[in-house]
Amino acid sequence: MPVLSIIVPVCNVEQYLAQCLDSLLNQSFRDFEIICIDDGSTDGSPAILDAYAQRDARVRVVHKKNSGYGHSMNIGLSMATGEFVGIVESDDFIAPDMYEVLIEAINRLQVPYVRCLWFDYWDDGNMHPSSSCLCGEQTEEHKASPLACTEIFHEHAAIWAGIYKRSWLEENDIRFLETPGASYQDSSFFFKVLAQCGEMGFVRLPLLYYRQSNPNASMKSRQKAFCAFDEVEEMERYCTARLPENGEAHDVLFRRAFAFFHWTFYRVSREWKLPVLRRARPVLRRLREQAPHAGQDMPPRELLLAQAMMHSPAVFLWRYYTGKVKERIFRQNG
Known part of the structure; x- marks a missing residue:
């Protein structure tokens, strides 16, 4: 051997x-x-x-x-x-x-x-x-x-x-x-x-x-857009089955899930941004309930974004595009 x-x-x-x-x-x-x-x-x-x-x-x-x-x-x-x-x-x-x-x-x-x-x-x-x-x-x-x-x-x-x-x-x-x-x-x-x-x-x-491959390529297919959720659900399944009493692991999972969904939101093409947010909302809410100290290890801005994603996918998307327009105007006038 x-x-x-x-x-x-x-x-x-x-x-x-x-x-x-x-x-x-x-x-x-x-x-x-x-x-x-x-x-x-x-x-x-x-x-x-x-x-x-x-x-x-x-x-x-x-x-x-x-x-x-x-x-x-x-x-x-x-x-x-x-x-x-x-x-x-x-x-x-x-x-x-x-x-x-x-x-x-x-x-x-x-x-x-x-x-x-x-x-x-x-x-x-x-x-x-x-x-x-x-x-x-x-x-x-x-x-x-x-x-x-x-x-x-x-x-x-x-x-x-x-x-x-x-x-x-x-x-x-x-x-x-x-x-x-x-x-x-x-x-x-x-x-x-x-x-x-x-x-x-x-x-x-x-x-x-x-x-290195091209790090800026967008994910255009629905399957690629939603694979992050499969991975997070597998993490959740493992925590529930193998680490049910490990509060630290559940806390980390909440932040990891948000980071993964947020990164996916930025990577997917435009038509998949709102569907990603809509699917992320109930998952994050469920994980927050399972984590005894969800969000305590997150920087304030990151926690605010997670709360916004859980509150309203449509508002989160509107703020994203509003921010993009403001940024474009600032650059044009800069």
């Missing part, structure tokens, strides 16, 4: 796949398996995967019809045999010592989850290191409690910038939501990990290269 199982979800990434797999196979840490889940790719990705599997017995490949990211990841989790699980997206690549550093850290700190920093990476070679609320510690490696430092819940999920103890994931039923065609299926997984882990480890080193 290998020490580490690395899950690589793949769907039409022939341009980047070899760089990703080479970075895994060239790790200084050698005791691992790579589980590649081909989610119905129609480009050259399947052939590339098969070639690597023939070349190195540590590479295992599953080809299947397209069923979505969450289903692919759950297949990988079910196949994993290692003591620890890592995740690498097939258009990213990692530093040669990433898993050596993370495995040493998780063993030293005796925690179920360890996270590192990463580089935002562009194809022209430009890159910028990420940051975290956990960077305040002076040491490069330390423990942290997510429910004591709740800002971590609102950072990039970056589920690929870490490793997890496999038995702990299984014992706590931490898996992915399977919604075909949806986006952001790492969101509920990340929330479950943080809410359940008690303590996590943090390594203040960027060890992965996160390839």
Whole structure:
């Protein structure tokens, strides 16, 4: 049995796949398996995967019809045999010592989850290191409690910038939501990990290269617009089933849900803004009732926006567009 199982979800990434797999196979840490889940790719990705599997017995490949990211990841989790699980997206690549550093850290700190920093990476070679609320510690490696430092819940999920103890994931039923065609299926997984882990480890080193796509693309389809609600409802289901008495987790969930809905509101195209607000209103009201101190950890302006979203979707939208018009007039007269 290998020490580490690395899950690589793949769907039409022939341009980047070899760089990703080479970075895994060239790790200084050698005791691992790579589980590649081909989610119905129609480009050259399947052939590339098969070639690597023939070349190195540590590479295992599953080809299947397209069923979505969450289903692919759950297949990988079910196949994993290692003591620890890592995740690498097939258009990213990692530093040669990433898993050596993370495995040493998780063993030293005796925690179920360890996270590192990463580089935002562009194809022209430009890159910028990420940051975290956990960077305040002076040491490069330390423990942290997510429910004591709740800002971590609102950072990039970056589920690929870490490793997890496999038995702990299984014992706590931490898996992915399977919604075909949806986006952001790492969101509920990340929330479950943080809410359940008690303590996590943090390594203040960027060890992965996160390839950037267009961050300004709007979500135009109804399915993309409403996938945030599926993820929040999965977080709520998990809190109710697994953490019913954990008031801190429910408090964090209220703020996380608002932030997710607010971000979705800004990202969706115009025709979906009011439907998003109308669906967000009852969910936020329900979560507020379940959270003993809902909103107490929110900055005043953020709390006011959450209250406005719960009060009247139509008024919230009117104020949004009124503000946009005022901003445009100010710029024209500036």
